[in-house]
Structures are given as C-alpha cells and as structure tokens.
Amino acid sequence: MATQRGVLELEALAAPQPASRQGRGPQFASRMSAMPVSAIREILKVTEHPEIISFAGGLPAPELFPIAAIAQAHADVFADHGPAALQYSTTEGWRPLREWIARRMQDRGIAASADRVLITSGSQQGIDLAGKVFIERGDAVVVENPCYLAALQAFSGYEASLVSIDSDDEGMRVDQLENALSRSNPKLIYIVSEFANPKGTTLSYERRKKLIELSARYGIPILEDNPYSELRYTGVEMPPLAALDKDGLVIHISTFSKTLSPGMRLGWLTASDQIFQMIVVAKQAADLHTSTIEQHAAARLLESFDYDAHVGRLCEIYGERRQAMLSAMESHFPAETKWTQPDGGMFLWVELPQHLSAEELFKEALPERVAFVPGTSFFAGERRLNFMRLNFSNQKPEMIEEGIRRIASVLKRRLR
Ligand SMILES: Cc1ncc(COP(=O)(O)O)c(C=O)c1O
Numbered sequence: 001m002a003t004q005r006g007v008l009e010l011e012a013l014a015a016p017q018p019a020s021r022q023g024r025g026p027q028f029a030s031r032m033s034a035m036p037v038s039a040i041r042e043i044l045k046v047t048e049h050p051e052i053i054s055f056a057g058g059l060p061a062p063e064l065f066p067i068a069a070i071a072q073a074h075a076d077v078f079a080d081h082g083p084a085a086l087q088y089s090t091t092e093g094w095r096p097l098r099e100w101i102a103r104r105m106q107d108r109g110i111a112a113s114a115d116r117v118l119i120t121s122g123s124q125q126g127i128d129l130a131g132k133v134f135i136e137r138g139d140a141v142v143v144e145n146p147c148y149l150a151a152l153q154a155f156s157g158y159e160a161s162l163v164s165i166d167s168d169d170e171g172m173r174v175d176q177l178e179n180a181l182s183r184s185n186p187k188l189i190y191i192v193s194e195f196a197n198p199k200g201t202t203l204s205y206e207r208r209k210k211l212i213e214l215s216a217r218y219g220i221p222i223l224e225d226n227p228y229s230e231l232r233y234t235g236v237e238m239p240p241l242a243a244l245d246k247d248g249l250v251i252h253i254s255t256f257s258k259t260l261s262p263g264m265r266l267g268w269l270t271a272s273d274q275i276f277q278m279i280v281v282a283k284q285a286a287d288l289h290t291s292t293i294e295q296h297a298a299a300r301l302l303e304s305f306d307y308d309a310h311v312g313r314l315c316e317i318y319g320e321r322r323q324a325m326l327s328a329m330e331s332h333f334p335a336e337t338k339w340t341q342p343d344g345g346m347f348l349w350v351e352l353p354q355h356l357s358a359e360e361l362f363k364e365a366l367p368e369r370v371a372f373v374p375g376t377s378f379f380a381g382e383r384r385l386n387f388m389r390l391n392f393s394n395q396k397p398e399m400i401e402e403g404i405r406r407i408a409s410v411l412k413r414r415l416r
Pocket of ligand 1: 058121122123124125148192196197225227254255256257262266267
C-alpha cells in the first residue's frame with residue numbers, strides 16, 4: 001500500500017548515501033549524508049488524503065488567509081508600481097516593508113531600525129544564512145532537545161556538531177547550558193523562545209535572563225527563531241531575547257508565514273551591525289533578494305489592512321482549537337500519557353509510555369484515518385521513540401475532537 005510504503009521508506013532515505021560508484025551516477029557532497037530527511041514532508045505525502053484527519057503538518061488554517069486583501073494588494077501594486085515590483089531589487093529588501101517590521105519589533109522592545117532589517121525568503125532562510133556565516137565543519141551548535149526539524153537539517157547541511165540541551169515545560173534547561181558552553185565552545189545557540197516547534201513550550205523569563213547572561217559571558221551568538229510570537233492565546237507576553245540583549249549577540253528572526261500566508265515566503269532577520277552585514281553578503285550569494293512583488297504586496301497590504309484585528313481573529317480561532325484539543329485529550333487519552341499545555345503557537349507534544357513507539361502507532365492510526373508526526377526525528381541526540389507532535393491550528397474543533405478520539409482508541413488498544 002502506498003501509504004505504508006511512505007512510512008517505511010523514511011529510515012532508508014535518512015541513511016547515509018553510498019559513496020559514488022566509479023563514473024556512475026551523481027557524486028553528492030559528503031555533507032548531504034549528514035542532513036536528515038524531513039520525515040514531516042514524507043509523512044505529509046501520505047496524509048494528504050481528504051479522509052484523513054491530519055494533525056501532522058505545521059499548517060496555518062487556509063480558510064483564515066486574508067485572500068481578498070492579499071489579492072487587492074497585489075492588484076494595487078501592479079497598477080501603481082508594476083515595473084518596480086517586477087524588477088530586481090536590493091538584497092536587504094523593500095524599504096517600506098522593512099520600516100513596518102522595524103516598528104513592529106520596536107513595539108516588542110527590540111532596538112531594531114529599518115537599516116538592520118533584512119527581508120528573507122521565509123524565516124527558514126534566516127536559519128540557513130546564520131548557519132552559513134557561522135558554522136564550519138565540526139563546529140558545535142547548541143539546540144534544544146527536541147528541536148525544530150528543519151533547523152537541524154540546515155545546521156547539519158553545514159556539518160555542525162549538534163549539542164542538544166534537554167527541555168521541560170519552561171523550555172530549554174538553561175541550567176545545563178553553562179557546562180555545554182564551556183565544554184564545546186559552540187558557534188551558535190539556536191532557540192525557539194516562544195511556543196516552540198515541536199513542544200509548544202515557552203522559555204520562562206528567568207531562563208531568558210540567564211541565557212542572555214551566558215551568551216554575553218561566553219560571547220556566543222543566539223539565533224532566536226520567533227515565528228509564532230504573535231499567536232498567543234493565554235498567559236502574559238514576555239520580552240523576546242533580542243529585547244534583553246545588551247551586547248548585540250542576538251540574531252532575531254520571524255515571519256509572516258504564520259499570520260498572513262506561508263506561500264508568500266516572507267520572513268525577516270535583525271542583528272547587530274557586523275553580523276547583519278555578513279548575513280546580507282551571504283543572502284546575496286544565496287538568492288540576490290526575496291521576491292520583489294511579494295514584498296511590495298505585503299507592504300501595500302499592511303498600509304490599509306487591520307493587521308492587529310486579523311491577528312486577533314487568528315488568536316481567537318486558534319485558541320479555541322487549542323482548547324478543543326486539550327479538552328478532547330483530557331476526555332479520551334489514557335492516564336499513562338502526558339502532554340504540554342502551550343500558551344500559543346500551533347503544536348502540542350505528547351509523551352507516551354516508554355515502551356510505546358509513536359512510529360508504530362502512526363502506522364496503526366493511518367487506517368483509522370488520523371495522522372500525527374512521530375517525535376523521533378525532532379531529537380538531535382539519542383532518538384526517543386515515545387513522543388508525538390500534534391498540530392491544532394489546521395482542523396476545526398469537531399474534527400479535532402474526532403481525531404483525538406481515534407488516536408485515543410489506537411492508544412488504548414495498544415495499552416490493553
Ligand atoms: C520554529 C520554526 N522556524 C521556522 C519555520 C519556517 O517558517 P517560514 O520559513 O515559513 O517563515 C517554521 C515553520 O514551521 C518553524 O516552525
């Protein structure tokens with residue numbers, strides 16, 4: 001069956017490729033063997049069937065994309081600035097958009113100026129560019145365990161040696177960090193400070209302060225990845241690491257993917273001067289600049305559209321979906337399971353009894369027409385089998401209730 005094959009092939013794809021045979025076939029760089037395949041992309045291929053209730057992707061709800069407003073913004077740009085919007089542009093990006101982003105970041109306490117805002121092709125490119133300018137083969141990079149998979153891919157592509165620090169309900173165990181910093185002398189600390197992917201957890205204020213203090217003491221830059229910060233449903237807002245940074249060591253990246261549309265591929269990065277300039281050069285070599293037309297359209301949209309009201313609506317709807325998932329799990333999941341209680345974002349993280357494998361469970365769940373992402377591939381170090389990631393933003397509450405009930409029945413069968 002095609003669906004089963006997709007899952008079983010994951011490990012084969014992730015395995016190092018054989019060395020090239022003489023004169024036959026493409027000879028890939030050795031760095032590619034260190035780059036893990038995205039299990040999520042593979043899983044999405046088998047969960048696309050409309051009958052499957054999928055909690056697998058990290059997808060925003062498409063029915064909430066402001067399609068009419070985005071279409072209007074494009075039409076206005078074509079009418080008023082067609083030639084400029086279709087032309088090559090500067091690497092740093094379209095000035096009005098950079099100004100809007102700088103003001104937004106200033107509102108969160110980040111000392112960003114438009115001159116130091118780089119528009120990137122999604123925040124993923126910010127991760128990749130940071131990797132490109134800092135990591136040489138074998139350099140240590142600190143990551144949270146578990147960690148956003150595509151960041152692990154990006155750093156592995158630069159042949160980093162990943163140093164993983166455990167996490168709990170308050171995010172990275174910063175108390176374990178000092179030891180790792182003095183031992184491994186990393187080039188970079190990567191962290192999703194709010195509503196992390198995959199766990200949904202947020203770094204506590206005390207840990208933020210400690211992390212900034214350690215980064216300054218050891219002179220190690222922090223790559224703060226903050227794609228979900230606008231999507232808070234409960235709890236109180238906390239200053240981003242970039243707002244606490246006095247030493248110019250935090251590189252802050254974010255995105256419009258989670259609030260406007262991931263298809264526009266618009267993200268941004270801000271950093272202190274020296275780091276910023278270096279990353280701009282790296283972006284020139286990567287793609288010259290981010291799509292001019294999309295930057296113009298976003299800037300035009302943000303002039304007229306009530307972005308705050310739109311984000312408020314997203315928070316209301318995603319907040320309901322989060323609550324629907326938590327309540328359904330409370331009602332249906334067996335007592336032996338535990339899960340995180342995210343204050344925002346799109347995911348929560350389930351811990352199964354130690355002897356259960358989420359990959360096995362995934363295979364049993366598919367015939368029940370429900371899907372999730374087994375947690376294994378989010379671990380940089382020792383792969384742990386008994387975790388799964390659930391996305392709550394992409395399904396309506398009634399489907400969430402039904403999907404959770406289906407997962408629960410598979411779980412209960414396994415635990416009998
Ligand atoms: C933690 C994290 N960082 C970065 C990204 C990439 O987002 P984009 O490149 O669409 O801005 C994602 C997307 O899921 C994410 O979860």
